[in-house]
Amino acid sequence: MNKGMHPLVMIGLVGAVTLFGRLLPTWTLSLATIAAANALISLGIVVLARTGNISFGQGLFYAAGGYGVALIANGWGLTDAVAQVIIGAVCGGVLGLVIGPLIARYSGIFFGMLTLALSMVFYGALVKSTALGGSDGFNVGRPTLFGIGFSDPREADFMLYAVSVITTGLAGIAATILFRSEFGLASLAVRENNLRVEYLGLSANRIISLNFVIAAIFAGASGAFALMAQRHIDPQFAYWTTSGEFVFVAVLAGNQSVAAVFVASMALELVRSFSNLYLPNTWQLVLGVFLLGVILFLPRGIGSLWVRDRRRKSTPATASEGTTKKEVVL
């Protein structure tokens, strides 16, 4: 724990970002809410990626969280934002607990393809369920907080922004602590050589499963945020392009910094929004060029903009990531 920020400083930072929302124009608030939700799920992908496995099917848990929250909200009238986040996280986590141990036996491309396949099975089932609105989905009411309803749009947006930034921030802090812990370092070791990890007396499968569940919990909570922000859910939540976008945020951010995930997510949303406004016919192209640019010029992600120096004199575990080897780009 001799490097990086103290968790209390990070909590302070999250508080500051939350209060900063009071100054932001309204449209940025909802954009930031979505960006924070996307950051949360991408953070889960980064957590999982430390074991050397990429999930192309996080949409499964994202949709599970979203649909779980939406059905409970419509069925029992539960609209509290914090409760909804917890429900989403539980839905994602339970599903992750079922799938994780089954899938942990696979690695690499097989792991990725299986996650993708499972999410598409869920997508297919949702499209067929006309009771849930089929491919059009259905709407839910606006969330409340601790029994308070928000009728002013700006206050409602700020409430969501605050809840999502705080939740994502806390998840980020938890992830940072996790990364530095014995378990987090063992996860990195699984990526390097899972046989050796087994010889150390640790179960690589268990480590992958646990990381998978953590990623699923984050994805479920993220689905809850997306639902609260847009008050509508449809099977697109589980579609592979949705999952792919989260992987892209993770790639964009790199796995060196938790903060980078938030920056990457926000940058992606901003680029998407402005390119769609000014270049409605070619916004995908702009998005693609932006992503290509980041990959070409910042191959280890946006995080490498500020993490590089510190990591050079860091612990052996992270040194083995190869971060010390190339200092040539740019």
Place this chain on the structure above:
Amino acid sequence: MNRLSRARRAVTLASAAAISLALAAPASAQETFKLGIVTFLSGPAADSFGVPARNGGTFVIDQLNKGGAPSPYEKVGFGGMKIEPIIIDENGGATKQVQELRNLYQRDNVDAVLGYISSGDCLAVAPIAEELKKMLVLMDCGTPRIFEEGKYNYVFRTAAHATMDNVGLIRYMKAKNVKMETLSAINQDYAWGQDSRADFVAAAGQLYPNAKLVTDLLPKFGAGQYGTEISALVSAGSDVVYSSLWGGDLQSFILQASPRGLPKRSQLVFSAADHVLPPLGDKMPDGTIIGARGAYGLMSQKSPLNDWFFKGYEGANGVYPVQAAYRMTQAILGLKAAVEKAMAKNGGKKPSTDELVAAMTGLEWQTPGGLVQMKLADGHQAIQSIGFGRTKYNPDLKRVDLVDIQYFPAECVNPPPGVKSLDWIRGGMQGAKCN
């Protein structure tokens, strides 16, 4: 790499962000009406619906801004205010659309947003506009669920929902004595296909109580290959094959079904196929019964307004307008009528959103596709008349013409206020006024 260049990069990033924020700042001009327009510019629905809608929109807005439209729309722009359109792409899913809608209202300060072709997008954006208390005009999307499951004050739909496409189709078949003892259906496996199928089967149950549904296929959206489906349909050999396929899927289906003789075995009936006539040309089998989701395109009725639109659009785009272009036009003209009605009431000032909403509620206005009346959902959901016809290739003009056209009045094919569409059909379509 050193600290300095990293700082420089940070400065570049920050200034880029600052520039983009500055660009986003609203330009305040008194004399314009800022109109956000959302339509598919990419993705599978772009060619069939999104781009024709965009082209229709730009043509009409150009004409209105020049004061070139015929009576009663001869005033420049909206009541003298020039229309300033901001066109964005509907592709990318409901999450993105909700965000972009917020951006249009809150960042770009548009006076109203008009558009949306996908039902999923319509369902998602309607509650957001309602919460923000901003004017939203849905121009196309099919599902009746928007106003049947929700109640909105700031949301309007200026086109009839999908119920009339199938009720009208069955009424046309009955009027033309099309024999239907057996029926097969092929529809895409998503909300539009599932709902259309349900409406058609329910309506058939009323007017053709003895018809049997033989083969009922739901290939996935965007399948493109229909070999096995066509085999099933050919071997079923039913009197009628119904489909709500559209766009590329419909074109592929027709191109693959014709050589295998399906159009000769069964009467093909398509609920919304007018937009594939220009690209298919002589590949479209003669005698196919098609609808256009209104009295649109080659089924439009002659009027000075329609002549202006049809010819003007054809001149500008080299192809005649189909359903989506008409629907965009009727939405813009409806909004214009509402703005001018509100201005007549408030003494010529630019109307507030609430004044605009009051003017639009229950409004009736003339469009190239005929009269549109906001009669359902407390004056928020439009009804309109619809036409159907049979295809016949015209080798002189090198285009598919429509013959045997019949129109059904709005109140014959749309449910009365307060009744859910599917319940209305299943209950025997009570209260339909068909003359």
